[in-house]
Amino acid sequence: MLALRDVSYAYEGARAVAGISASFDPARLIALTGPNGSGKSTLLKLAARVLVPHTGEIAFDGTRLRDWPAKEYAKHVAYLPQDPDPTFSMRAIDVVVSGRAPFLGRFAWERDSDYDEADRALAVCDAAHLGGRYLDEMSGGERKRVFLARVLAARPRLILLDEPLASLDVSHVQQFSALLRDIVDRTGVTVVYATHDLNWAAAYSDRMLVMQRGALALDATPAEVMRPDAIRELFGFDAEAVQAGGRAWLVPRV
Amino acid sequence: MPSASRQPRLIGAVALLTLLLVIALILASSVGATNVSWRAAMSGDATARAILVGIRLPRALLAALVGATLAVAGVTFQTLLRNPLADPFILGVSGGAACGASIATAAGLARLPGVVPVIAFAGACGATGAVFLLARRREYTDPTRLLLSGLVLNAFFSAVILISFGLSRQSDLAAALRWMMGTLFGAQWSDVALLAVLLSISLAILATIGNDLRMLAFGEDDAKSRGVHVERVKLIGFITASIVTGAAVSVSGIIGFVGLLVPHLMRLIWRRDFRFLLPLCALGGGVLVVLADLLSRVVVTSSELPIGAFTAVLGVPFFLSLLRRNR
Numbered sequence: 264m265l266a267l268r269d270v271s272y273a274y275e276g277a278r279a280v281a282g283i284s285a286s287f288d289p290a291r292l293i294a295l296t297g298p299n300g301s302g303k304s305t306l307l308k309l310a311a312r313v314l315v316p317h318t319g320e321i322a323f324d325g326t327r328l329r330d331w332p333a334k335e336y337a338k339h340v341a342y343l344p345q346d347p348d349p350t351f352s353m354r355a356i357d358v359v360v361s362g363r364a365p366f367l368g369r370f371a372w373e374r375d376s377d378y379d380e381a382d383r384a385l386a387v388c389d390a391a392h393l394g395g396r397y398l399d400e401m402s403g404g405e406r407k408r409v410f411l412a413r414v415l416a417a418r419p420r421l422i423l424l425d426e427p428l429a430s431l432d433v434s435h436v437q438q439f440s441a442l443l444r445d446i447v448d449r450t451g452v453t454v455v456y457a458t459h460d461l462n463w464a465a466a467y468s469d470r471m472l473v474m475q476r477g478a479l480a481l482d483a484t485p486a487e488v489m490r491p492d493a494i495r496e497l498f499g500f501d502a503e504a505v506q507a508g509g510r511a512w513l514v515p516r517v
Numbered sequence: 518m519p520s521a522s523r524q525p526r527l528i529g530a531v532a533l534l535t536l537l538l539v540i541a542l543i544l545a546s547s548v549g550a551t552n553v554s555w556r557a558a559m560s561g562d563a564t565a566r567a568i569l570v571g572i573r574l575p576r577a578l579l580a581a582l583v584g585a586t587l588a589v590a591g592v593t594f595q596t597l598l599r600n601p602l603a604d605p606f607i608l609g610v611s612g613g614a615a616c617g618a619s620i621a622t623a624a625g626l627a628r629l630p631g632v633v634p635v636i637a638f639a640g641a642c643g644a645t646g647a648v649f650l651l652a653r654r655r656e657y658t659d660p661t662r663l664l665l666s667g668l669v670l671n672a673f674f675s676a677v678i679l680i681s682f683g684l685s686r687q688s689d690l691a692a693a694l695r696w697m698m699g700t701l702f703g704a705q706w707s708d709v710a711l712l713a714v715l716l717s718i719s720l721a722i723l724a725t726i727g728n729d730l731r732m733l734a735f736g737e738d739d740a741k742s743r744g745v746h747v748e749r750v751k752l753i754g755f756i757t758a759s760i761v762t763g764a765a766v767s768v769s770g771i772i773g774f775v776g777l778l779v780p781h782l783m784r785l786i787w788r789r790d791f792r793f794l795l796p797l798c799a800l801g802g803g804v805l806v807v808l809a810d811l812l813s814r815v816v817v818t819s820s821e822l823p824i825g826a827f828t829a830v831l832g833v834p835f836f837l838s839l840l841r842r843n844r
Binding site for chain 2: 308311312313332333334335336337340341342343344347348349350351352353354357361364365367369370371372397423
């Protein structure tokens with residue numbers, strides 16, 4: 264579906280990602296992880312067409328990104344920045360229905376069918392009851408659901424989420440991770456999400472990409488990533504693996 | 518999901534504000550220092566006709582157009598800079614106009630008809646260009662730098678204005694000061710026509726980019742990922758709003774706080790996105806300035822108080838409460 268070949272990008276001379284090659288298949292939940300500043304956000308922005316690679320190629324369905332009309336690409340690939348915040352408070356339903364923008368003509372307003380899609384997306388995110396509420400009246404967890412619904416409203420085939428679990432409490436992290444898993448399994452969409460939560464990522468994702476200083480250091484199954492030696496090498500973090508519930512959990516060595 | 522939460526009902530809001538605007542216009546053209554009636558004007562009274570059609574009606578209409586223009590520019594700047602405190606004046610557009618006007622006054626050009634508006638317009642355009650160039654880094658226009666550049670240029674313009682006033686002749690100062698405080702005195706039908714055309718064109722342009730502009734509310738990266746050509750939309754929006762502001766300022770002088778106040782009022786009442794607010798701001802800005810101008814004429818009958826003072830008297834408390842809310 265999406266294929267990156269030797270992709271590099273630099274901000275004003277400072278290398279952000281370098282020589283990334285990877286491809287994403289349908290119906291996968293893929294965790295993108297790595298230390299702060301390792302290039303996760305930049306990689307997501309490149310895939311979302313927010314940034315244009317300086318070298319290398321990204322192709323979607325075999326067509327290079329620069330050959331995709333902008334609005335057409337947005338129908339297939341949806342991106343959620345780290346802390347989306349509309350300047351002025353809006354109702355959740357209006358936030359979600361704005362996810363239908365790539366389908367609107369220049370002068371067109373959202374039609375009933377767009378609101379139906381928005382309602383559906385809210386329901387998928389267990390947020391149907393939030394439709395009429397304003398964003399500034401919501402908890403952090405509720406807002407995250409609304410913005411995930413906004414991404415789903417376009418029925419994309421690839422979803423790119425930049426740290427959707429940041430600043431959620433542990434119970435919401437689990438709920439949200441399970442929700443992502445459920446959406447992938449039910450709809451066949453592929454979700455790539457940046458996260459620092461290795462344990463939850465390993466518990467729910469199909470595949471983990473670990474970035475280090477702009478390069479893709481490891482692209483493997485959760486079981487292969489969750490080894491103390493790999494974690495020490497990639498994150499500089501001393502941990503031991505504990506077996507529970509049939510999988511390995513990393514526990515810090517204090 | 519209740520159907521009430523669906524399509525925003527623009528028609529009702531537009532009808533309400535249009536009604537208010539018509540009432541304000543009728544009021545403004547009927548009330549004044551001289552007691553004349555539309556009935557007398559219709560039945561051939563030349564004095565009544567001269568006052569109503571020659572003076573009050575163009576003045577009321579120009580007030581509506583200036584108010585509409587400033588409010589439309591305000592909601593555009595707030596949307597594209599993602600800043601609730603942005604307005605055409607903070608961005609230096611009016612400062613540039615005032616700077617041009619005061620230099621023209623100091624040079625003794627104020628007594629030539631039509632010179633001050635043209636130079637003021639040139640000043641507004643110059644300031645807009647300068648602010649935009651200062652805020653541009655490579656291919657990207659940084660909203661924060663845009664606001665900062667506007668603020669800094671405004672300080673510079675203020676200094677130039679003070680120096681120009683010091684160099685101006687005493688006899689020219691009164692007119693210059695009146696212009697600085699905003700006035701619709703001596704409104705001409707030609708001003709009305711010019712501003713009506715410019716406002717219509719800019720409304721059409723802004724409506725064309727409305728679907729893209731409102732997506733900027735979620736951030737530029739988000740908008741880009743939705744297929745919006747962000748830099749193009751920002752450039753078109755910024756230039757359109759600036760030019761039409763420059764035209765309004767050149768005919769009315771500086772009328773503050775309309776561009777800030779009206780979009781926030783409309784947003785407080787209707788809480789919708791840019792596409793919805795655009796026509797409402799045009800109408801609401803018209804209502805506010807027509808009423809402020811009416812007050813400036815009738816509060817005391819011996820002279821005219823500055824209209825900019827009336828919009829500011831309403832606007833400053835609002836601005837301060839807004840600052841508190843956003844803390």
